[in-house]
Ligand SMILES: O=C(O)CCC(=O)C(=O)O
């Protein structure tokens with residue numbers, strides 16, 4: 001009898017827990033468009049910032065964003081993060097460190113945090129609409145990470161996507177994800193060197209680019225290098241439509257020879273279910 005009561009209580013308990021959580025469970029996205037749009041409706045519109053985009057490469061997709069952050073936004077970000085940089089995490093230490101920069105996170109409680117997320121979602125939703133062939137979808141954005149380089153500091157060639165899917169650290173509702181896309185926005189550019197170099201992006205003729213980009217992009221046989229320019233940024237899609245990492249998005253933060261370079265990574269999470 002006692003056993004019967006215990007089993008019945010256990011089953012009732014499980015049922016109650018399931019009923020409480022069932023309405024909030026989210027199933028994997030059935031189509032990229034739906035997922036991106038749904039999430040976008042939950043975010044406030046980005047405060048007006050007169051940025052513009054220039055398509056540098058369509059396959060793989062690499063976009064240059066002019067004037068993505070205003071100088072007052074940048075001043076604010078640099079002020080609040082000034083004391084918090086620590087040596088960047090090194091994933092694959094060899095004889096030479098893979099990188100020797102410093103990093104920190106812009107806290108999600110910062111007044112400007114949600115604005116940056118909303119503006120990034122604006123660009124993402126435009127990409128979903130205009131470049132469906134990329135297969136990009138997203139459901140969230142990682143903590144906003146700043147990276148700082150002083151003289152002789154660098155980040156060797158790497159890709160932003162993970163070899164194996166990461167699981168979010170959010171308890172029972174943790175999803176599997178990879179970095180579907182990356183933004184890298186320059187916050188400080190008073191340096192010599194420090195370009196962002198993509199060795200495998202096909203060189204494109206300079207004629208196709210706006211005057212603003214003309215001086216900031218070196219397009220040689222060895223790929224493309226972007227000079228750091230405060231307020232401007234890059235956006236690229238990391239994964240192939242089927243979800244595999246795209247090796248063509250290998251990139252490096254070239255050594256800073258003099259001065260300081262600071263940038264912000266905005267990594268976009270593509271959903272891979274439970
Ligand atoms: O420093 C750069 O130009 C690129 C930085 C980067 O790729 C990264 O932090 O993942």
Ligand SMILES: [Fe+2]
Nearest residue numbers: 158159160251
């Ligand atoms: Fe990177």
